Amino acid sequence: MVLKLAGAFIKVLSILCFAFGTVLALWGVSAFKVDWQRSTYLIFAAGVLYAVGTIFILIAPSPTDSDRLKRI
Numbered sequence: 001m002v003l004k005l006a007g008a009f010i011k012v013l014s015i016l017c018f019a020f021g022t023v024l025a026l027w028g029v030s031a032f033k034v035d036w037q038r039s040t041y042l043i044f045a046a047g048v049l050y051a052v053g054t055i056f057i058l059i060a061p062s063p064t065d066s067d068r069l070k071r072i
Helices: 001-030 037-057 063-071
Strands: none
Touching: 001 037
């Protein structure tokens, strides 16, 4: 039960990271003509958020993990 809730919470965090990263990337691309340095920082921050979201997905326990632990 706890693993399922933890997995769901971590997956929601990863979705939020991807969503906010997409917003930052679009903002960075649209601001490129005005200020290329700020645009570079925004796109880099979006890449960091994508990496964090990917790590969250990789460490999130799957729903079948709790079944495996019950068998042990």
